[in-house]
Each structure stands twice: as C-alpha cells, then as structure tokens.
Amino acid sequence: MTGFKNTENHFGLIAIFIHWFMVLLLVGLLALGLYMNSLPIGLRKLQLYGLHKEFGMLALMVGGLRFLWRITSVLPRLPEHMPNWEKLAARSTHWAFYGFILVMPVSGWLITSAAGIPAAFFNLFVVPNLITANKELIPTFVFIHKWVGYAFIGAICMHSAAALKHHYIDKDNVLRGMLP
C-alpha cells in the first residue's frame, strides 16, 4: 500500500498524483500552444489563447507546490545497476523540468504582459501584468517561450524513452515507482 509520502523505494501518492496531473497539463499545454499558434486570427484562436494562459498559470502554481514537495521529501533511490552517467542524466533531466515549469509560464506571462492582453484565472481574478505593456519586448519573450518550449518537448521525449527503457529493457522498478 503506497503512502502519501515518498519512501527510499517508492514515490508517495502526492508525488505520483502531481506527476501524472502535470503530464496531462503540460503535454496538453504544449500541444495546445503549437495548435493555436497555427490558427488564423479569429474567435477560436482568442478562446484557445485564453485557455492556454489560464492553464499555464495553473502549471506554474502546481509546479511551485511540486518543487516545495521535492525539496522537503525523501527521494526514492535509483537502481544500483545504473551507471553514474545515467544517474546524472536522469537527475539532471528532473531538475531541468523544474526549470521548464518555471520558464515556460513566466515567459508566456511576460508575452501577455508586454502585449497588454492579460488573462483571467478561471474567472477568479485578472492575472496582474509582470511588466508594463511594451511592444518592443514581445519578440524576445516569444523567442524564449518558443525555443524553451521545443527544448521542453525534447526533454519530455528523453524522460519518457528512459522510463520505457527501464521498464521493457532493464526490467527494473523505475516506472513502477511512479505508479500507485
């Protein structure tokens, strides 16, 4: 029976829940971002941008909670059979995810602020602008959001491929560690 907290052998329910929730949220946001950007200007595009901004803010909030949970929790050990470089690669990718989960929403938030088109967070409150509107800065923030986004997609592919390799080739418990 998996508990709420992590142990040295298994992730706890809280980490597991946030992990799979973020999988849905982040893959959804990346796919939505690519799709909506390809649409011509119209009502659909406006609606989807509104959704992307709200869910992006949600990702930043949940990501922040996940980070707090990470630094205050025990971390399950990686399997003994893994060479050091693999352990380093795995841990680096995990830390990189926290970077992506910070930089993606914040750069998106900066685009929205610079363009003067703020978002309402699920109709609860209007997200304040980080900077005053400034059209000169929009291309810089778009550049960051786009290329960090592509790098994020690359990192997700690597992380997923590694998880599948552990499960099907190494036949160890790494992937099972993220299941309840």
Add this chain to the structure above:
Amino acid sequence: MTIQHTVKIAFFVLLSPVIAFAAIPKWKVQIEKSSLTFTATQNNAPITGNFKTFDSDIAFDPKHLDQSKVKITVPLSSLSADYSDLVDTLKNTQWFDVKQFPNATFQSTKFTHDKDKQYTVKGNLTIRDKTVPVSLTFNLTEFTDTSAIVEGETTVARLNFGIGQGEWSKTNDIKDDVVVKFRVVASVIK
C-alpha cells in the same frame, strides 16, 4: 425719443445675438496632453487601446450650458494598442472597417450640471453606419478663463454599432460593454 436714441437701441438689439454668441468661449484641444482610450473585456480580462488623435469643435461655458456645443471627430486609423495583430484586427471590416467608415463622431445635444464639478452631456455617437444616443458624464477637473481639463467616461455597447461582426458578435468571449475614457486638455481660442 430721439432718432439717435432709436438707432442706438436698434444697433444693440441687432448686435445682441453676436454678443451672446461671442460670450461662449471656443476651445482648442491640446492633443498631446489629451487621451481617448477604450477598454473591452476579452476572456474575462481587460484589453485597452486608444485613439492617438481627434479633431474637435468646442464651444463651452459652464454658465451657458444651453449654448454650449461640442463636436468630436475621431479618425479611426489613429487606433493604437500594444499588440499589432490586435490593431490590424480592429481596423478590418468585421470591426471598425476603417476604410469604409474612416471617422467616428460625437455631436452634443444637451449639457446639464449634475453637482460640483460634474456635468453630463447627451449627444449622438456615430461609429460605422450607426448613430446611437449616448450620455457622457465628465468632471471639469480644471477650469479657468483660458484653460480647461475635462475627464470623463461612458460605457457603450459595441454591438449597437455593429463593432464585431459575424463570429465576433458573440459576447461570451468579448463582452458587449466597452468603457470609453477621455481626458481633454484645452485652451481657449482668442
């Protein structure tokens, strides 16, 4: 009554409309110190733009509101916002259709004094091919014989003017109400 006296009276009687008209000061707007902004609601959050310039024909005297008149003409090509796609969209045929309807105008019909520095002006607002009566409340923030600052706002329903046609006429994502704010700095024309 001497003839001289009669001529004198006749002269002033004839001239009186001119004197009365001359008593209403005319004003010139200092456009660089003035602003005309609008705030709409998209996805439940505000979005703001402004018109960089407008022409005006203003005769205003708080003591002679019945003779005060204002006509404002806004060239819609002066629409400005921080996001260029937004500006292009608002100028296209589904929104302001700037090519076909280059100007918006406001023509006053009646001024009233509400209280202290606060006044209301009723008038007709024309945007695109629609004319709708509107009421603007404003404060005479500053007023001397030579200079004036007027600040006010009103809320207009964009669909009354056909601003946002086709799919844009739905009001779930872009609300019907748009808040228009103005600050006019003017000096008297001597």
